[in-house]
Amino acid sequence: MDLDAFVQTHAREWSRLEQLTRRRRLSAAEADELVSLYQQVATHLSVVRSAAPDPGLVQRLSMLVNRARQAVSGRREPVWHGVGRFFAVELPAALYRAGPATVAVALVFLLVAGASGWWVAATPEAQAGFGTPAQIRQLCDVEFAAYYSENPAASFAGLVWTNNAWIAAQSIAFGITGLFPAYVFLSNAVNVGATGGVMASCGNLGTFFSFITPHGLLELTAVFVALAAGLRLFWALVDPGPRPRVEALGAEGRAMIGIALGLVPVLFVSGLVEAYVTPAPLPTWARIAIGALVWAAFIAYAAVIGGRAVRRGETGDVRRETRGDLDLVAG
Structure with missing residues (x-):
């Protein structure tokens, strides 16, 4: 897989998902878009891990997918959970x-x-x-x-x-x-x-x-x-x-x-x-x-x-x- 071409093809989707995860309030259309992009980027992460496991890109997409998952589920893990x-x-x-x-x-x-x-x-x-x-x-x-x-x-x-x-x-x-x-x-x-x-x-x-x-x-x-x-x-x-x-x-x-x-x-x-x-x-x-x-x-x-x-x-x-x-x- 050409990693550079893959990044260039999907960079706009990743950027959009990151924007949506940082918003406090979403419209109905934006919420649907968030769920769709979350599923797509999770698939991208799986593809990168299996075909071209670049550490920097994998870490970036892992963090993005994790934030999107929290945004979709509406649940934030308190800091004390990690300490516990x-x-x-x-x-x-x-x-x-x-x-x-x-x-x-x-x-x-x-x-x-x-x-x-x-x-x-x-x-x-x-x-x-x-x-x-x-x-x-x-x-x-x-x-x-x-x-x-x-x-x-x-x-x-x-x-x-x-x-x-x-x-x-x-x-x-x-x-x-x-x-x-x-x-x-x-x-x-x-x-x-x-x-x-x-x-x-x-x-x-x-x-x-x-x-x-x-x-x-x-x-x-x-x-x-x-x-x-x-x-x-x-x-x-x-x-x-x-x-x-x-x-x-x-x-x-x-x-x-x-x-x-x-x-x-x-x-x-x-x-x-x-x-x-x-x-x-x-x-x-x-x-x-x-x-x-x-x-x-x-x-x-x-x-x-x-x-x-x-x-x-x-x-x-x-x-x-x-x-x-x-x-x-x-x-």
Whole structure:
């Protein structure tokens, strides 16, 4: 099919349909014309998709047909419908699909952190990197616990939230490189493990876990999800499977960026727990129980709601009419 000739032949019809969809009121004749043009342009879209799938033209006609459909049906989808679908379908589906990679990242993280902690606890030379024996004792007995309460809770929660959200977003956005997620993963695992090792060398390992666990369950899980999402994007580039590489990257990229947006409120909650629950004058079991409760809610959201969405065929990608077209034009 000669695409240029096709566009030139039908451009007037497309322009007229666009004019009609933008009008608030239509006469009876214009309403009939709108329905007729809607049917014609829907056919044109089908022809272009099958015979000459130019991405720009397909996206233009898709949007035009979608507006015409809304005009014909007299129904506009409120913005909150899209937001609701994102949190009820797209985000949990994307989290569920990233689940196996998230579990793998978590297991390796724990192994690296454990090895780092054991090495620091057993090696005086490694402990010396944290300061003199007096400074290490001050860290173990005072500074570690004081870190969570030395600043006003509201400002501390905001600082923790924005810092973690930024790290998560970078891990996903730069995940295609494969290097940035690995760097974030290793640096965090080594730092967490080394801090635990220093606390263990002072006999304060219980204090370490009592302050890390309440917020760390949700916070570290969110970081693991971000790292897994970034690595999924990298893997789509390396092994796109039966899909064209551009299509695989587009689909995974949209779903993984959705995860980045979805982790913002999750990390906000973990920031609140870290600022208000972790340093609270409550029994250790109560603080850990609160942290475990919000963590379990997130796991259930991803596993139960996400699992149902995936079994219905959802992938975490946006709906077809809003994603454009990814087919390449030959020639």
